[in-house]
Amino acid sequence: AATVVSGTGLAQQIHKEVQSDTAKLVAQGNRRPHLSVILVGDDHATASLLGMSSSTIFRPSSVSQEEMLELIDKFNRDRSISGLLVQLPLPEHFSERAICNAVAPEKDVDGFHIVNIGKLCLDQRCMVPATAAAVWEIIRRTGIETVGKNVLVVGRSKNVGMPIAMLLHSDRNHERPGGDATVVMAHRCTPLPRLKELASLADIVIAAAGVPHLITADILKEGAAVIDVGINRMQDPVTGKLCLVGDVDFEAVKEKAGFISPVPGGVGPMAVAMVMKNTVTAAKNAPTY
Ligand code: NAD
Structure with missing residues (x-):
């Protein structure tokens, strides 16, 4: 019989690593890693903290693409935000590609920006x-x-x-x-x-x-x-x-x-842990000025 791989158990390993990386970053005088999640409609996402801070912004499904792009732009420029995730799928009237490409590649913890996908396909370091x-x-x-x-x-x-x-x-x-x-x-x-x-x-x-x-x-x-x-x-x-x-x-x-x-x-559970890991990576790579 097969070994049943516990994603929950492995996720706990990642959580510990993320937690200690976060503690180290903060001890070195860096900003606390922060994950922002934008949710459109009434879907739910989990984000445990692991020593990071996080915030979830809710928008109704009637929100326009233009409003979303403005929101993303604001978050891109906010230096207190390390990672930004827009929960997919989005309602019909959105171009998901346009939304994914609006997130700054270095904050793109979902790895769906065209630059991150390109790097992934070229075997370059990326989200x-x-x-x-x-x-x-x-x-x-x-x-x-x-x-x-x-x-x-x-x-x-x-x-x-x-x-x-x-x-x-x-x-x-x-x-x-x-x-x-x-x-x-x-x-x-x-x-x-x-x-x-x-x-x-x-x-x-x-x-x-x-x-x-x-x-x-x-x-x-x-x-x-x-x-x-x-x-x-x-x-x-x-x-x-x-x-x-x-x-x-x-x-x-x-x-x-x-x-x-x-x-x-x-x-x-491993996928959730990897979003958190990507957020610490984003925080580590963030400019310190
Ligand atoms: P999708 O619908 O975009 O893609 C499904 C893929 O499966 C398509 O490429 C399609 O061609 C292929 N497919 C469909 N029927 C098939 C068949 N009979 N034989 C072979 N291939 C077939 O879905 P997705 O976003 O890629 O997600 C795939 C699954 O993974 C879904 O069940 C989704 O809920 C799940 N998912 C899990 C996680 C996670 O964290 N565990 C994250 C994202 C998606």
């Missing part, structure tokens, strides 16, 4: 999108080998699948080290038989499709590492209660895989 960074840290801290291994990333979105594939396929000796794996990406146009074939060859499967039970035990290689990024809201057939499930058939896959990350308690 790595939190979910991809979470997958990377889970693999690293669990001691899962990637060099020369076959990795299947299921999902190709620009925010999740693409940056995960970017980290894992790239060169470990580059400025932003990669995993040196042989990476294949599957997506909605990948026929199911082909997905199965690719999965059977994969040493590591990253499921980021948003399709419950897409990854079943029968298609996997014995001992594979399976990281489940999917978050699907489902109604429990027995209790009728709403619950969260990933893209992986956890109970069956647990018996065949070498490692498996659960949902909830896997990538999710």
